[in-house]
Amino acid sequence: xxxxxxxxxxxxxxxxxxxxxxxxxxxxxxxxxxxxxxxxxxxxxxxxxxxxxxxxxxxxxxxxxxxxxxxxxxxxxxxxxxxxxxxxxxxxxxxxxxxxxxxxxxxxxxxxxxxxxxxxxxxxxxxxxxxxxxxxxxxxxxxxxxxxxxxxxxxxxxxxxxxxxxxxxxxxxxxxxxxxxxxxxxxxxxxxxxxxxxxxxxxxxxxxxxxxxxxxxx
Ligand code: C5P
Numbered sequence: 001x002x003x004x005x006x007x008x009x010x011x012x013x014x015x016x017x018x019x020x021x022x023x024x025x026x027x028x029x030x031x032x033x034x035x036x037x038x039x040x041x042x043x044x045x046x047x048x049x050x051x052x053x054x055x056x057x058x059x060x061x062x063x064x065x066x067x068x069x070x071x072x073x074x075x076x077x078x079x080x081x082x083x084x085x086x087x088x089x090x091x092x093x094x095x096x097x098x099x100x101x102x103x104x105x106x107x108x109x110x111x112x113x114x115x116x117x118x119x120x121x122x123x124x125x126x127x128x129x130x131x132x133x134x135x136x137x138x139x140x141x142x143x144x145x146x147x148x149x150x151x152x153x154x155x156x157x158x159x160x161x162x163x164x165x166x167x168x169x170x171x172x173x174x175x176x177x178x179x180x181x182x183x184x185x186x187x188x189x190x191x192x193x194x195x196x197x198x199x200x201x202x203x204x205x206x207x208x209x210x211x212x213x214x215x216x217x218x
Pocket of ligand 1: 012034035036038039098099100102128129130131132175179
């Protein structure tokens with residue numbers, strides 16, 4: 001059918017986003033950043049003023065928000081109710097609240113359905129997130145789980161965002177803990193995922209290894 005799905009999961013700072021985009025470009029495939037979808041919903045929830053600790057109110061806002069998400073690896077856009085939110089969703093306010101929103105089961109099922117539809121429409125696609133291999137695309141042609149030491153991840157993120165390393169490390173540790181211990185689809189490598197530690201690897205090296213794995217799988 002010409003379809004090919006690559007699932008890239010892992011914590012923040014593992015190199016997931018850069019690797020996934022580069023891999024999609026190299027394969028001539030589409031690209032889906034599922035974290036951006038959870039972030040855009042979080043932006044809408046914050047704007048609505050509902051209580052983050054009220055799952056049904058959060059789910060209601062998620063259901064009423066019109067999400068726009070592009071799948072072009074060279075420049076995908078994210079909108080919420082028609083508002084471009086690409087910059088806002090990377091800010092500290094959204095980053096601080098996203099794990100709480102992503103822990104709401106009704107929000108997850110809504111976004112997982114949307115992610116599967118986008119993947120089906122794309123055919124060839126690299127999808128990155130936390131639960132892609134385990135939940136969103138269990139039949140993916142290749143599943144990778146990228147890791148890196150906590151220090152390397154904090155250093156990468158703080159370089160990207162021009163933020164203090166110590167503060168970034170604390171924030172990452174908090175988000176990892178929330179994402180790994182939540183009841184609904186916690187972040188965990190799929191049983192058949194290839195776990196790749198990128199602490200000592202450059203982006204290009206990781207992309208080359210993933211292309212080799214895909215070639216081996218035919
Ligand atoms: O990847 P990114 O850091 O943008 O993801 C932001 C947050 O969205 C994660 O910390 C996690 O809470 C949530 N997320 C998720 N499942 C995904 C992708 C992201 O729960 N597939």
